[in-house]
Amino acid sequence: MNALAGNYTTADGRKIGGVMMEMKNITLKFGGVTAISDISFDIHEGEIRAIIGPNGAGKSSMLNVISGFYHPQEGEVWFRGKKRPPMKPYEVARQGVARTFQNIALFDGMSTLDNIMTGRLTHMKAPMWRQALWWGGAEAEEVVNRRQVEKIIDFLEIQHIRKTPVGRLPYGLKKRVELARALAAEPKLLLLDEPMAGMNVEEKEDMSRFILDVNDEFGTTIALIEHDMGVVMDLSDRVVVMDYGRKIGDGTPDEVRKNQDVIDAYLGVEH
Amino acid sequence: MLNDIFIAPFADMIAAPDFLLQVLWEGLVSGILYALIALGLVLIFRSSRIFNFAQGIMVVFAALTLVGLYQMGLPAWVSVAATLAVMFALAWSIERVVLRPLVGQPDIILFMATIGITLFLIGFGEIIFGGETKQMITAELGIPTGSITLEPWGGLLILEEKDITIVIVAGLLVAGLLAFLGKTRMGRAIRALGDDHQAAMSVGISLQTIWVLVWFIAGMIALVTGVAWGARAGVSFALEVIAYKALPVLMLGGLESISGAIIGGLMIGMLEKLFEIYWGQPLLGGNTETWFAFVLALIVLLFRPQGLFGEKIIERV
Ligand SMILES: Nc1ncnc2c1ncn2[C@@H]1O[C@H](COP(=O)(O)OP(=O)(O)O)[C@@H](O)[C@H]1O
Ligand SMILES: [Mg+2]
Numbered sequence: 001m002n003a004l005a006g007n008y009t010t011a012d013g014r015k016i017g018g019v020m021m022e023m024k025n026i027t028l029k030f031g032g033v034t035a036i037s038d039i040s041f042d043i044h045e046g047e048i049r050a051i052i053g054p055n056g057a058g059k060s061s062m063l064n065v066i067s068g069f070y071h072p073q074e075g076e077v078w079f080r081g082k083k084r085p086p087m088k089p090y091e092v093a094r095q096g097v098a099r100t101f102q103n104i105a106l107f108d109g110m111s112t113l114d115n116i117m118t119g120r121l122t123h124m125k126a127p128m129w130r131q132a133l134w135w136g137g138a139e140a141e142e143v144v145n146r147r148q149v150e151k152i153i154d155f156l157e158i159q160h161i162r163k164t165p166v167g168r169l170p171y172g173l174k175k176r177v178e179l180a181r182a183l184a185a186e187p188k189l190l191l192l193d194e195p196m197a198g199m200n201v202e203e204k205e206d207m208s209r210f211i212l213d214v215n216d217e218f219g220t221t222i223a224l225i226e227h228d229m230g231v232v233m234d235l236s237d238r239v240v241v242m243d244y245g246r247k248i249g250d251g252t253p254d255e256v257r258k259n260q261d262v263i264d265a266y267l268g269v270e271h
Numbered sequence: 272m273l274n275d276i277f278i279a280p281f282a283d284m285i286a287a288p289d290f291l292l293q294v295l296w297e298g299l300v301s302g303i304l305y306a307l308i309a310l311g312l313v314l315i316f317r318s319s320r321i322f323n324f325a326q327g328i329m330v331v332f333a334a335l336t337l338v339g340l341y342q343m344g345l346p347a348w349v350s351v352a353a354t355l356a357v358m359f360a361l362a363w364s365i366e367r368v369v370l371r372p373l374v375g376q377p378d379i380i381l382f383m384a385t386i387g388i389t390l391f392l393i394g395f396g397e398i399i400f401g402g403e404t405k406q407m408i409t410a411e412l413g414i415p416t417g418s419i420t421l422e423p424w425g426g427l428l429i430l431e432e433k434d435i436t437i438v439i440v441a442g443l444l445v446a447g448l449l450a451f452l453g454k455t456r457m458g459r460a461i462r463a464l465g466d467d468h469q470a471a472m473s474v475g476i477s478l479q480t481i482w483v484l485v486w487f488i489a490g491m492i493a494l495v496t497g498v499a500w501g502a503r504a505g506v507s508f509a510l511e512v513i514a515y516k517a518l519p520v521l522m523l524g525g526l527e528s529i530s531g532a533i534i535g536g537l538m539i540g541m542l543e544k545l546f547e548i549y550w551g552q553p554l555l556g557g558n559t560e561t562w563f564a565f566v567l568a569l570i571v572l573l574f575r576p577q578g579l580f581g582e583k584i585i586e587r588v
Contacts, residue, residue, distance in 0.1 A: 088477065090477040093474060098473070098474075101470070101473070105470035106467065107463050107471075108467070121459065121476065124455075142454075
């Protein structure tokens, strides 16, 4: 099977669509540091795509390029067949790309429910004065948004912390709320930066299950960064391997595992 | 002496409840304006971590613009609309020229930038409108100037219609802002932005749009305050000091609490009036309103470092 050729079917029988997002020859520099060096890869519709590599390899930077937080000096980003002009993060979000952060970014003063509700902001369309007066389409819209949020709360099994200010939650639950907020946007593409970092085995299993279920039930395309090789191999359809800002491997987990450059890069790294 | 401090004032209050009501009413009128200004400061602080030193001068600038436009021959209500447009242009320019280039700089730099805005607006305002005191166009705006006399408990309570109008308009503005913050997309975005910029951007919030918006809200508040205060004292650069009344409000209510700003504002307005009338004038020769609020805020902070309404936030490390 040649995964790069277009539509394909995974080993577990899921149909993967055409190219959703394509990164072409991306180079990103911070002063003298080259975080990403001439990297190209693509993400297909419906796929779970992993980016792996040692610390400082440039994985988060790549996710930040996709989500508009960083702007590469060179290269092009293509989304659904169109070249994307340089965009601000909010514009990318409004295109249907949601994300989580390596160092959790939540609204600490707000409850779990309110946090997740902010994920619906891009879906609130009623004119402002109607929203303020709670009138016309605004109320109906709010009901729809609520229902969607409740669905996600059930799905991620966080009913018991609905009203808790997220600042008080333990780390593992914070990660889950952050995922919930991203899901609330009903994204076409979901970007997860180390969703399982710092979790214990049980929490990791839960999170893996959620990621698979999201992909399966909502058909959401997912790009994720993960350190735990075992997890990556289980979850992902295809893997990009980065090291020192370069791409050193790209393919199915099996292909990547056998790649000599990848093996070398991972020797001596703590895994 | 002890009698003068602890007993006589309360005896006076009970003996003449109509006068007590009068004092509280006057305090409420000031208080609601303090609350409005504090609200403007809180919104700006929450969304951009800037303490807006220019809030006071924006009050003057808005009032001067309104009067100036009217004197140039525009009808009163058209002048109001045009002033709002000017305040919007100001908000837009501040975002474009000051905030955007300075984003990511230390907070103190941004604070200093607002001092720069203050100085600029003073100079700019004087060039265009001159430095002399102007009359607020109170009657022209249709604000009634008579008074209503009530007789609670057979006593006397005089409510100026001007003040009633101020309380109603300011109250409506506060209610409108609360509805806006609580229910609208932009309002939610403002609240979210206060907590985490990165997260806010990731859910589709545009920092720039929100900044223009909150500075415009601050401008709107400045206009209402300017009209209200100008109607009592005339429009001059001295009006600027009213914004500094919001400082103790923020010390009490916290820089980030919307309800704190409102409750704190009303409380300070009423308490400073009570203190002035029942303690300040008989015991201290009066004029205590200039400093009482600060002392009150300091005392409260002594016992409640997180302010009256602040939640004690325990950082997880
Ligand atoms: N905002 C930034 N400013 C300066 N350097 C950065 C920034 N973000 C990332 N880098 C640098 O880019 C390189 C890659 O970092 P990162 O993308 O976070 O790696 P990874 O996520 O793979 O651990 C590192 O050398 C890091 O120091
Ligand atoms: Mg990283």
